[in-house]
Amino acid sequence: MIGRMAQSSGAELARLLLGGYHTMVDEVHVELAKRGHKGVRPAHEFALRAVDAGADTASELGRRLSVTKQAAAQTIAALEEFGYVDREPDPADARRKRVRVTPRGRELMTVGSALFDDVRSRWAVRIGPEQLETLETHLAQLTERRSFTAEDVRD
Amino acid sequence: MIGRMAQSSGAELARLLLGGYHTMVDEVHVELAKRGHKGVRPAHEFALRAVDAGADTASELGRRLSVTKQAAAQTIAALEEFGYVDREPDPADARRKRVRVTPRGRELMTVGSALFDDVRSRWAVRIGPEQLETLETHLAQLTERRSFTAEDVRD
DNA sequence: GCCGATGGACAAGTTACTTGTCTAACCTTA
DNA sequence: TAAGGTTAGACAAGTAACTTGTCCATCGGC
Numbered sequence: 130m131i132g133r134m135a136q137s138s139g140a141e142l143a144r145l146l147l148g149g150y151h152t153m154v155d156e157v158h159v160e161l162a163k164r165g166h167k168g169v170r171p172a173h174e175f176a177l178r179a180v181d182a183g184a185d186t187a188s189e190l191g192r193r194l195s196v197t198k199q200a201a202a203q204t205i206a207a208l209e210e211f212g213y214v215d216r217e218p219d220p221a222d223a224r225r226k227r228v229r230v231t232p233r234g235r236e237l238m239t240v241g242s243a244l245f246d247d248v249r250s251r252w253a254v255r256i257g258p259e260q261l262e263t264l265e266t267h268l269a270q271l272t273e274r275r276s277f278t279a280e281d282v283r284d
Numbered sequence: 285m286i287g288r289m290a291q292s293s294g295a296e297l298a299r300l301l302l303g304g305y306h307t308m309v310d311e312v313h314v315e316l317a318k319r320g321h322k323g324v325r326p327a328h329e330f331a332l333r334a335v336d337a338g339a340d341t342a343s344e345l346g347r348r349l350s351v352t353k354q355a356a357a358q359t360i361a362a363l364e365e366f367g368y369v370d371r372e373p374d375p376a377d378a379r380r381k382r383v384r385v386t387p388r389g390r391e392l393m394t395v396g397s398a399l400f401d402d403v404r405s406r407w408a409v410r411i412g413p414e415q416l417e418t419l420e421t422h423l424a425q426l427t428e429r430r431s432f433t434a435e436d437v438r439d
Numbered sequence: 440g441c442c443g444a445t446g447g448a449c450a451a452g453t454t455a456c457t458t459g460t461c462t463a464a465c466c467t468t469a
Numbered sequence: 470t471a472a473g474g475t476t477a478g479a480c481a482a483g484t485a486a487c488t489t490g491t492c493c494a495t496c497g498g499c
Contacts, residue, residue: 139400140329142407142420143308148427150301153294171298172455178295188477200456202478207455224464224477245294252297256422264419265297267411272303327486343446355487357447362485379446379495 157244166237168211174241176204177213177234185227186219213237312399321392323366329396331359332368332389340382341374368392 154171161169176190184190191201205228208214213234219225230238253261309326316324331349339345346356360383363369368389374380385393408416 136333137397137400139308139402139404140397142404143305143312143400145420145423145427146301146305146308149423150298150305152427153298153301157298170454174295175299178291182291186477196455197457198476198478199458199480203455222465222477226478242292242295245292245298247294249294249297252426256425260418260422263415264422265293265300267415267419268300268304270411271407272300272307325485341446351486352488353445353447354449354489358486377446377496381447 153245153248156248157241160244161237161241164240166240169237172204173208173211173213174237176201177208177230177238180205180208180214180228181230181234181238185229186225187228190228208234308400308403311403312396315399316392316396319395321395324392327359328363328366328368329392331356332363332385332393335360335363335369335383336385336389336393340384341380342383345383363389 158169158171161167161174176194179190179193182193184193187202187205188198190205191198194201194204205214205216209216212231214228215231216226216228219227249261256264313324313326316322331345334345334348337348339348342357342360343353345360346353349356360369360371364371368386369383370386371381371383374382404416411419
């Protein structure tokens with residue numbers, strides 16, 4: 130016991146969750162680079178999916194990703210520089226600039242989805258498809274009602 | 285239909301894993317602040333545990349966390365500023381400065397562990413203790429070939 | 440006693456955020 | 470219909486947690 134501390138099972142769970150995320154994302158990231166999408170970071174891909182799912186302004190994207198609108202605008206600028214999105218003034222609201230996924234952006238999402246699904250399939254083989262689905266169901270339950278924090282009140 | 289894409293269940297799984305991690309860490313972070321450990325970031329706590337486990341120089345800590353020695357030195361400087369560690373010249377090697385966890389650092393580890401365990405207990409109530417253990421077992425299986433690094437603590 | 444490897448300091452650059460401020464445009468409502 | 474609050478986005482500056490690169494003192498093997 131000297132100099133050693135029993136690891137907290139709660140901290141261990143957090144470690145497992147983050148480790149699982151990185152296990153998936155690192156692999157997808159490496160494969161994406163090999164397929165001509167070098168420099169894409171995981172955050173970019175998730176942001177792109179959010180844009181495609183309807184978060185077509187910087188402010189709305191910020192809300193969906195729980196970051197400030199300025200952070201979202203920076204992400205959009207990066208995506209635009211890589212050619213994954215373009216922007217167009219909204220005819221219905223002169224304040225807005227609507228963000229649209231380009232064909233290249235759509236291709237990134239397609240390839241990315243395939244790679245993520247690939248990792249998931251291999252996981253299904255390792256622990257069994259129904260076990261994986263149970264894991265997903267429980268995780269969804271545990272994350273669906275995140276407690277109200279200052280983060281949620283951001284503009 | 286153009287403009288609509290079936291969402292990737294693999295990407296969704298990655299999102300769930302990251303969401304689960306953040307759900308835990310955000311809460312622990314808020315509670316730590318309330319208990320006099322304001323400004324502590326998850327990376328600090330993990331680094332502190334590594335120091336306690338024997339990584340008592342900047343270079344060694346960098347190796348364990350898979351970051352550069354400069355990054356590790358910066359983390360140690362932050363921990364020192366907060367009073368969680370102190371440093372002392374190594375009598376056996378004039379190049380080294382040995383890092384030691386202070387009583388306050390030990391208290392942070394204790395409180396942090398308790399808070400993580402607390403979140404885990406509430407999760408156990410929500411989905412059932414045996415379901416949570418199954419989830420952990422499966423996650424451990426799926427990430428067993430990966431070592432935990434500080435890189436994981438970034439997001 | 441030389442010489443490559445190691446530990447640490449210092450400096451500058453990068454990434455992905457943050458706060459803060461500002462203006463233009465929109466939406467009530469009285 | 471004009472005032473008053475809200476919202477979108479641009480611009481600026483700051484921060485955290487890294488990175489690369491350079492430098493020097495010390496160490497250890499031969």
